[in-house]
Amino acid sequence: DHVLKYLKKHQRGEVKALLCTSVEDYTPSDVNLEDFFQNGKYESEAARKSDLPQWVLDALVKGKLAPFISDALVLRSTFLHVQVENMQRPSAHSTALPIRQIIYGLLLKVSQNTETASSSKQSNELPVVCEFDRLQKTLKKTFVQAASPPTDFYDDHFSLDKLMEVPESCRQTLLLDTLGVNMSFLESIPSHLQLPVAVTCYWIRCSEPKVTLHQLKALLLMMVSGELHRITGDPDPTVSRAEDDSIAYNEFLKWKEKKPQNKDFDLDAAHSFCQWQCCLQMGFYLNQLLCSPLPEPELTRLYSGTLVQRLYQELKSTPSVENLFSLSPKMTQLYQVLLNTVES
Structure with missing residues (x-):
């Protein structure tokens, strides 16, 4: 009744009926939440019946694996969220389909032998996952066949329940092979940026339409x-900060405060950046599933849609924006290393 008084009178009867029905249908969870919050233990009847490897259950509880993984593994279906993209083009998620x-292949244990043995059978007998995506502005349901990792990686010993036992170098190789990158190309990149850079290389190679140089920069x-x-923002007093880094960052903040020269919104560029985000998301999930053979990047510092659009627009009209961080030799060098790596 205390809730209903905030609603209009003609709405109260219907809402009250819905609330009462919900209360009647509610079944308390069998999970001991007190034990979970105090000791980090999570046990439920549903988890016991799921027949999932213990390390997968533990990782899901701790947030080390995304709900996308459990959806694919348990429900055999996933929902791909739509972004601000060009609805006349194929979904931005299509670029990340191979990832x-x-x-899906790792989760559903698809081996080369299984594919060979099943080649004479109908394709719908192979493991598939139902994906919900968009076709223009309409919800689209597609059955996607799982892919098989290379034979030298995947055998009976490397099943999902033993994935953590696979040597890290092998897991790293699978991740980078999927992204089409060799580790030798990433050696000059700071470790926490290696995954985003590898994803960027994949994005350049697989996106359609092709990535422009201005978008990349x-x-x-x-x-x-x-x-x-x-x-510059690290609170750790032991971290050394060069004065020129602070100066460069302050100049960058001043640049951000200025009114953009071009306020136009480029939908095709936004679509391309959406493709990059989709690739990063799936690359991130694959890295997590493989127990992080590459360090996880700080996603909050990695991407800003507003900032990347402004940089893109100003690079087209004012190429000197590329020298935005020229006051910091360290950042200038990092930019050149990143650019040389993804262009090689």
């Missing part, structure tokens, strides 16, 4: 801005 197929400059923010 998702490898994820805008994305890399945004990464550099995040790295500069990390260095």
Whole structure:
């Protein structure tokens, strides 16, 4: 009744009936939440019946695996969220499809032998995951076949329940092979940026339409801005901060405060950046599933849609924006290393 008084009188009867029905239908969870919050233990009847490996259950409870993983593993279906993208083009998620197929293959244990033995059977007998995506502005349901990791990686010993036992170098190789990158290309990149850079290489190779140079530079400059923010904003007193880094960051903040020269919104560029986000999301999930053979990046400092759009627009009209961090030799060098790596 205390809730209903905030509603209009003609709405109260219907809402009260819905609330009463919900209360009657509510079944208390069998999970001991007190034990979970105090000791980090999570046990439920549903988890016991799921027949999932213990390390997967533990990782899901601790948030080390995304709900996307449990949806694919348990429900055999996933929902791909729509972003601010060009609805006349294929979904931005289509670019990351090969990454998702490898994820599905690991989860559903697809081996080369299984595919060979099933080649004479109908394709719908192979493990599939139902994906909900968009077709223009309409919800689209697609059955996606899981892909098989390479034979030298995947055998009976490397099943999902023993995935953590696979040597890290092997897990790292699978991750980078999926993204089409060799570890030798990433050695000059700071470790926490190696995954985003590998994803960027994949994005350049697989996106349609192709990534433009201005889009690429805008994305890399945004990464550099995040790295500069990390260095200058680190509260750890033991972290050394060069004075020129602080000066460069202050100049960057002044630039951000200025009114943009071009306020136009480029939908095709936004669509391309959405594709990059989809690739990063699935690359991030695959890295998590493989028990993080590459360090996880700080996502909050890695991307800003507003910033990358502004950088893109100003790079087209004012190429000197590329020198935005020139007052910091360290950031200038980082930008050149990033650019040289993804262009090689």
